Amino acid sequence: xxxxxxxxGMQLTLIIAALLILSSIGYAMGRRxxxxxxxxxxxxxxxxxxxxxxYVALWCALPSLLLLVLWSIAxxxxxxxxxxxxxxxxxxxLDPDRLGLLVLDVKNLAVGNIVSREIDPALQAAAEGYNRFxxxxxxxxxxxxxxxxxxxxxxxxxxxxxxxxxxxxxxxxARNIMLAASIIAVLTTVGIVxxxxxEALRFFDQVPFFDxxxxxxxxxxxxxxxxxxxxxxxxxxxxxxxGTLLITVIAMCVATPxxxxxxxxxSEYAGPRFRATAKPMLEILAGVPTVVYGFxxxxxxxxxxxxxxxxxxxxxxxxxxxxxxxxxxxMIIPFISSLSDDVMNAVPQSLxxxxxxxxxxxxxxxxxxxxxxxxxxxxxxxxxxVSRAIGETMIVVxxxxxxxxxxxxxxxxxxxxxxxxxxxxxxxxxFDSAKTLAAFALGLVLFTAxxxxxxxxxxxxxxxxxxxx
Amino acid sequence: xxxxxxxxxxVNAGHLGGVVKLRGASAAKMTARDVNVYYGEAQALRQxxxxxxxxxITALIGPSGCGxxxxxxxxxxxxxxxxxCRVTGRIEMxxxxxxxxxxxxxxxxxxxxxxxxxxxxxxxSIFDNIAYGPRIHGFANHKNDLDEIVQTSLERAxxxxxxxxxxxxxxxxxxxxxxxRLCIARAIAVDPDVILMDEPCSALDPIATAKIEELMDELxxxxxxxxxxxxxxxxxxxxxxxxxFHLGSLIECGDTDEIFTNPQDERTQGYITGRFG
Numbered sequence: 001x002x003x004x005x006x007x008x009g010m011q012l013t014l015i016i017a018a019l020l021i022l023s024s025i026g027y028a029m030g031r032r033x034x035x036x037x038x039x040x041x042x043x044x045x046x047x048x049x050x051x052x053x054x055y056v057a058l059w060c061a062l063p064s065l066l067l068l069v070l071w072s073i074a075x076x077x078x079x080x081x082x083x084x085x086x087x088x089x090x091x092x093x094l095d096p097d098r099l100g101l102l103v104l105d106v107k108n109l110a111v112g113n114i115v116s117r118e119i120d121p122a123l124q125a126a127a128e129g130y131n132r133f134x135x136x137x138x139x140x141x142x143x144x145x146x147x148x149x150x151x152x153x154x155x156x157x158x159x160x161x162x163x164x165x166x167x168x169x170x171x172x173x174a175r176n177i178m179l180a181a182s183i184i185a186v187l188t189t190v191g192i193v194x195x196x197x198x199e200a201l202r203f204f205d206q207v208p209f210f211d212x213x214x215x216x217x218x219x220x221x222x223x224x225x226x227x228x229x230x231x232x233x234x235x236x237x238x239x240x241x242x243g244t245l246l247i248t249v250i251a252m253c254v255a256t257p258x259x260x261x262x263x264x265x266x267s268e269y270a271g272p273r274f275r276a277t278a279k280p281m282l283e284i285l286a287g288v289p290t291v292v293y294g295f296x297x298x299x300x301x302x303x304x305x306x307x308x309x310x311x312x313x314x315x316x317x318x319x320x321x322x323x324x325x326x327x328x329x330x331m332i333i334p335f336i337s338s339l340s341d342d343v344m345n346a347v348p349q350s351l352x353x354x355x356x357x358x359x360x361x362x363x364x365x366x367x368x369x370x371x372x373x374x375x376x377x378x379x380x381x382x383x384x385x386v387s388r389a390i391g392e393t394m395i396v397v398x399x400x401x402x403x404x405x406x407x408x409x410x411x412x413x414x415x416x417x418x419x420x421x422x423x424x425x426x427x428x429x430x431f432d433s434a435k436t437l438a439a440f441a442l443g444l445v446l447f448t449a450x451x452x453x454x455x456x457x458x459x460x461x462x463x464x465x466x467x468x469x
Numbered sequence: 470x471x472x473x474x475x476x477x478x479x480v481n482a483g484h485l486g487g488v489v490k491l492r493g494a495s496a497a498k499m500t501a502r503d504v505n506v507y508y509g510e511a512q513a514l515r516q517x518x519x520x521x522x523x524x525x526i527t528a529l530i531g532p533s534g535c536g537x538x539x540x541x542x543x544x545x546x547x548x549x550x551x552x553x554c555r556v557t558g559r560i561e562m563x564x565x566x567x568x569x570x571x572x573x574x575x576x577x578x579x580x581x582x583x584x585x586x587x588x589x590x591x592x593x594s595i596f597d598n599i600a601y602g603p604r605i606h607g608f609a610n611h612k613n614d615l616d617e618i619v620q621t622s623l624e625r626a627x628x629x630x631x632x633x634x635x636x637x638x639x640x641x642x643x644x645x646x647x648x649x650r651l652c653i654a655r656a657i658a659v660d661p662d663v664i665l666m667d668e669p670c671s672a673l674d675p676i677a678t679a680k681i682e683e684l685m686d687e688l689x690x691x692x693x694x695x696x697x698x699x700x701x702x703x704x705x706x707x708x709x710x711x712x713x714f715h716l717g718s719l720i721e722c723g724d725t726d727e728i729f730t731n732p733q734d735e736r737t738q739g740y741i742t743g744r745f746g
Contacts, residue, residue, distance in 0.1 A: 350589035354652070356550060358602040358659055359579035368601070373592050 011138055015068065019149050023060040026153035030056030033160045047167035055166040058173055060153035064145040071141050079137070083107075083130050088122055106130060196447060199440035206434040207235045212441060214238060218404035220424060220435045235438050237445065239406040243414035244390055247325040247400060250410055251389040254329025256382065259336025263378075266337070267344040268366055279341065286334040290394040297327035297399035309411060317401070322410040324400035328389055335385040336378075343377025344370055376461040383457040387450045393418040417446050498523040498663060498693045499544060499567075504558035506539050506548065513539045517558070517719045519712055521663070526685060526694040528708035528725065530701065532740065535714040537697045541665050544695060545581035546574050562663070579606055582656035586668040588648035590640035590655075595632050598640040598651055599623060602659035618658055626654035627684050646677025653684065664688070666696040670703065682707050701741055705729050713737045 031053030038045035045052075083106060084092065084099070091102060102123075105115050109127040117123075160166075204212070215236020262282065266275050302323035309316030316322075347370050355365040371378075393416075401413035402423060424439040497520035506514040514536045521527050521544075529537035539548070546567065548554045560567050567577050579602070590598050599619040600609075609615035619636070623629040628650045632643070640651055649669055656664055666685075670678040685694055685707050698704050704711055705725060712722035713734075721728065721737045732738045 348589070350585060350587055351591060353547065353550070353583075353585060354589040354591065354655075355601075357545065357547060357578055357583035357585075358605070358655065359575050359577075360601075360605050361575050364605050368605075369591055 011142070012068065012072070015142055015145055016065075018146060019061050019064050022146070022149050022153065023057040026060040026157070027053040027057040029153075030054075030157055030160055033157055034166075037160055037162050044162045046163055046165050047170075051167040051170050052160050052164070054170045056153050056156040056160075058170065059156035060149045062173070063152050064149040067145055067148060068141070071137075071145075075134075075137050075141075079130060079133050082133055083126055086129055087126055091122070110134075193447065196440055196444045199437055200444040202432070203434060203437035203441040206437070207441075211235065212237055212438075213445070216406055218420070220420070220438055233434055235434065235441075237417070237442060239404040240415060240417045240420050240442065241445075241449075242406055242408070243321070243400070243404070244416040244418075246321050246408060246410060246414055247328060247396060247416055248386060248389045250322060250325025251328040251332060252382070252386060254326055255332045255336055255385055255389075258329075259333045259381075259385070260340060260378070262333070263337045263340035263344060264366060264371075267341045268362070268370070279338065282337055283334050285331065286338075288331070290331065290392060291398075293327050293331050294394045294398035297323050297395050301327055302399050305411075314411060316411045317413040319399060319401035319413045320411050321400050321414045324396050324398075325410065327399065328392055328395050331392070331395070332385040332388050335388060336381045339381030339384070340374065340378045343374040343381075346377075347373045379457060379461055383453060387453060390446070390450060391418060393422055397422065417442050421446075496523050497521060499560065499562045501540070501543070502559045502561075504540070504543060504556065504560060506536070506543060506557075507555045508551070509553040513717055514543075515717045517714075519719055519722060521693060521695055522710055523693050524689060524691070525710055526689055526696060526708040527710040527712065528704035529695065529697045529712050529714060530699075530704050530740070531714035531720075533699075536717040537712075537714045538667055540714065541667055541695060541697050544663070544665055545578050545583055547578075547583065549574060579659050580661050581663045581665060582659060582661035583665040584649070584652050584656055584667070584669045586671055588645060588652050588672065590643070590648050590651050592639065592641055594637045595640045595643070595651065596636040598655050599658045602655060606659060608660075622654040622658040625657050625684075625688070626650045627680060627687075628654055644677075646673050646680060649673060649677070649681060650684065653681070653688075657688070661692065663693040663695065666694065668697050668699060671699060678703070701729075701743075713740060715740070 031049045034045060034047075034049035034052035038049065080103060083103060092099070094102065101116075105117055106123055106126045107130065109115050109119065109123060110130045212235050215234065216238045217234040217236045218239050219234040221233055262278075266279060270278065298319070302319060305320055305323045305326075306316040306318055351369055351373060352365055355369045360368070396416045396419045400415065400419075402415050402419065403413045404415050404420070405412055407414065421439045421442050424435060424442075429436045499521040501517055501519045501521075504514055504517040505512065517536075517540060519540070529541060531537050542548045543556055543560060544567075548556060556568065562577075562581070565572065591601060593601070596619055599622050600615050603609050603615060603618050609618055620629060620633075623632065628647060631647060632638075632651075640648065643651060649672075653664070653669075670681055673681065682703065685696070688694060696704075696708065708725045710722065711725045711728040713720045713728065713732075713736075715736050721732060721734045728737065729741060732741065
């Protein structure tokens with residue numbers, strides 16, 4: 001199987017390279033022909049020569065590429081169908097599962113992999129037939145693709161004439177390529193949401209929706225046998241969301257003042273030299289891997305928090321929400337500071353001048369004119385920071401623990417939605433138990449929550465935007 | 470460029486209605502002496518001496534880059550905001566040095582308002598735009614006082630009838646001419662002695678321009694106005710005094726009629742007749 005893929009992969013690359021060369025030749029020829037056709041006046045041609053060239057190149061490359069895509073979808077199916085059709089009747093009479101295993105073995109045999117059964121002549125023959133078909137098919141694909149390219153290019157070159165509207169055609173193709181690109185992004189999102197949704201629905205078959213959403217106990221251990229301890233898993237998600245909320249709030253309490261004040265300082269007070277060095281350094285905070293923050297939280301901050309807590313007579317868990325949230329707050333500072341700095345810088349100087357000319361002091365100008373004008377952008381930065389905090393996993397795993405406590409005390413260990421998703425899915429799992437499916441349900445709720453947050457943010461920003469130009 | 474020396478100004482100061490003597494003149498609201506302005510190394514103004522007559526409109530004219538806007542911005546120290554800008558010389562207002570370190574620039578700007586080339590209403594409601602200055606200076610202790618200030622300012626700016634039913638609407642939603650009158654009303658609301666106008670009509674159509682000019686003429690009864698303009702006609706229409714700047718120097722100043730009909734310097738002559746600029 002492996003060698004098979006590698007070989008066709010390389011052949012595919014070669015064909016695509018050949019097509020590219022072919023279409024660049026087509027481009028040059030089409031262009032030359034257009035130049036020749038346009039001789040005797042710069043405006044004789046409807047489209048510039050390069051558009052004629054591009055038109056030829058597109059006709060050379062696009063149909064062949066389309067064919068390649070279709071071929072590589074159809075080829076394996078066709079090969080398998082032929083393989084089965086040639087097998088002896090006695091084997092074809094097997095039930096579908098066993099037939100599937102056998103076909104897999106034939107394919108393995110064909111490429112020289114290890115086979116899980118005795119090789120009899122019938123299998124050997126089938127494997128050879130399979131190989132022959134693939135070789136033939138690949139050769140045919142090369143020939144057909146190249147000739148379609150040549151024919152397409154030749155057709156397009158013949159069509160070059162001063163009146164031909166090559167520009168419009170090329171631009172139409174370009175527009176459709178861009179459309180396709182944006183559709184890919186949208187479809188991917190839809191696909192992710194749907195897969196989340198279907199798996200979550202399977203989970204809700206086993207655990208009632210409201211038990212999940214409003215239950216206050218989270219203990220996702222399900223037993224394999226009925227007589228084991230903890231046979232009944234409990235899937236109340238409230239402690240997880242409370243933990244997420246607690247950590248996010250702590251993080252925002254750290255990040256908002258620090259980020260906002262540093263942004264105000266950098267955009268309004270700092271000299272250009274300080275700004276040029278401080279801003280990139282702040283942005284480095286966003287580039288530090290979260291694992292490193294995790295170390296920092298677990299090995300430095302958490303013991304420190306505990307030490308301080310004990311010295312004033314508080315009992316602090318060694319893994320506390322405060323440590324994780326605080327470090328997470330440091331991590332998201334740049335989201336707030338950098339974006340806020342940019343939007344405050346974008347507030348036109350004329351507004352500052354207007355305020356100064358009325359006798360406003362610098363701080364009045366910042367608080368009453370610049371800040372309100374920049375507010376939509378600042379809110380946007382903060383919401384970005386919030387969604388980053390909600391989605392953050394590694395710091396919490398390392399510093400806040402796994403215990404699903406329902407508490408508002410930042411000194412205790414809590415856990416978050418993302419951490420539980422990770423612990424539910426790592427290791428060997430069956431994919432139809434409530435335990436694993438719970439991860440999808442959590443993911444779905446988390447997704448809904450962040451989506452709602454974004455919608456609210458968009459609404460707020462649109463409603464309170466103060467237009468300044 | 471050293472021609473605009475003290476003697477020239479002394480001669481020309483004689484044109485200022487015969488009332489203005491050069492130093493310590495009683496009818497001069499603001500006086501500038503030996504003013505030099507540098508942006509970093511480059512010198513933008515050289516040795517400018519100019520008196521601004523009280524309750525008069527003084528027009529500053531000259532080709533682009535001649536320093537007239539720079540001079541205007543010296544009068545309420547808006548140049549302080551610009552990095553690397555340095556002002557030397559002495560500018561007095563009512564006999565008080567406005568560059569004195571003891572004088573608070575915030576108080577100065579409350580007395581010398583400014584209207585800019587491009588209308589720059591704050592992204593707030595019409596009411597809040599006007600109320601902004603009185604609020605920060607603590608003029609109004611009561612909501613009613615504030616309402617009254619807003620109404621009188623808008624009335625004086627000739628905008629009240631157009632906006633009185635939509636004071637809560639955003640100031641940025643007004644037309645360009647209305648926005649500029651809103652900015653004038655905003656400046657008036659602080660009750661300044663002087664208003665500086667930096668090409669206030671350059672972004673406006675002729676009808677809006679006419680309204681603003683009319684407004685300036687009315688305001689002249691109670692305040693002093695200094696206007697920078699690129700339009701000769703506008704300077705001739707609205708101002709009583711005109712000062713001509715060229716390459717950072719004050720070339721000539723005097724009564725507007727005098728400058729436009731009988732300029733002493735050939736560069737002034739050349740500029741106002743459109744030979745360069």
